[in-house]
Amino acid sequence: MSRPSRSVRLAGAAAVAALALAGCGSSVVGVHDAPAQTTTTAPITSASAQQIATRVLGKAQEASEAKGDAAVALRKEALTGTALAVATAAATSEPASTTATAPVERAEPPKVLAISRGTAWPRVILAQTTEPDGGLVLNLLTSPNATTPFRLSSSARMQSGASVAALDAVTTGSPLVAEDAKDPVAPEALLKAYAGALAYPKPVATKAVETTDPFSTAVKANAAAEAKSLGKLASLTQVHQAQPDPVAIRLKDGGLLVFGLLSRTDSIKLASGGKSLTPSADFQKLVKKKTLTKSAELRTYETVVLAVPPKGAASVVAVDETLYSAKGA
């Protein structure tokens, strides 16, 4: 073959190589389409959630220790919803009257148990803290929208012997359940059923929630004992009212973990033949009276966390109570 022919072939091969390099595009130069966003996992990383939980619970701790206007500002910054209502109630009540568990008195950093799944709002973080005495506290942090940071919305100490079934992995995220979800019982209906079951003297029986846990047993027993001590001098009625907007998180086994708030009202009415009552020292401080001649009313917040299995009755796994109002005449 002649020399020009050979050159032409060589040049042709070079041209093909050049075209292949220049023209076969993205795979050669390492450029590809951006991947699509996954919307069915936790919206924030576990590291971010840990950082947020530490910050929020730290501020809540500061708020509980602060006094006056500074405390009010810190509470608004760190708390919201139920936790804010309870903390404000605790702060405005006499120190001796509150039995609330401080949610953030802990010896160890918080442990993030769950993050709500998906990119929508509201978003929640479930964090567990350990109190100095070893007791475990379940803390619910909520962010209502993109521009509002997480705040502590609910906090309750776990009862002895109580346990919560496994949640989905933090990175996977746990679905939030609508208030009126029908499986197995709507969170709001569940709270109402529990509130009715604790009423005194006429509880409304329910199969949805067990009332054999230490808190429920104590509430019922205390009411009966109080009524007994009043005898014929006065009558006691105890009403528990479920507050709206409970938060429910789906458990890995299909069950639910429901954070709710009840408002308990203890009403004492003196019998027409009764003379006067001498309440406890704490009560005297609250109502600023040493004796009662007509009636008394105590209002208490009860933060409850109910674990709902896929089948069967729910149980109270964590609870907190704070007296927020006392009136006497």
Added chain:
Amino acid sequence: MSDLAKRASVLSRRTLPPVLTVLGLALLIVGSWFTLNLGSSGSATFEATPNTRGVVVLTPDVLNRVNDDVTVTGRAKGDGQVWVGRTTPSDADAVVGKTTRVTVDGAHVRDWSLSTRASGTGDAPATLAAADVWRQSVSGNGQVRLTVSQENAPEALVVAAPGGAVDSVTLTVERKTWFWQALLIALIGLIATIVGIVGLTGLARRRRADEKKNDGATTDTEAGSTSGSKPGSKPGSKPGTTPDSTTSTEVSA
């Protein structure tokens, strides 16, 4: 060789050298341009100058199109405070909302610029940095830099200048392979150009030789009509060398 193959061979010999030369030159220019612009580190730097009091949102279309780290530098006007946050694309949209934003969603290699589009009204939200959607954030005066790895892709970056304006945003992707690829293209272009030029030279030389021969044959033909056939010429081998009828008649007789 068939007639068709012969024609194709002739055609390729005549058309390939100029095509190769043009293509080679193009590759040489493009390859050299990329080699010079990317440098030996193979880093491509794109810039946008939004000069906005709102925020600048860099989408996955510019952050997550490669497998390499992408470094973004935000600069505030007048050495003011500048802040850069990294989050998911949907959270970036949600937190910025309908405020004034400049969205960066493409890059032009021609002038190493970032393509932008403006939308929304009002200044950037004051609580932007306080939102709990950021996976990472940095802030400082004058300029700050944040590197996006691809492990959490897709992601978006939000650049804001609280109380001031975002002057410019620079995006740099470093990929050493790009330098070698550009260099290789330039080299292939150079080879193709040289080969093309050699081919063109050969073609020109052949054409000149043919023309020369054609000129010679014409002269010989003219001479043969008066003095007989040219010594050494083969009957019917090339135009202009055919023995004339007079000579042929003499042989057959």
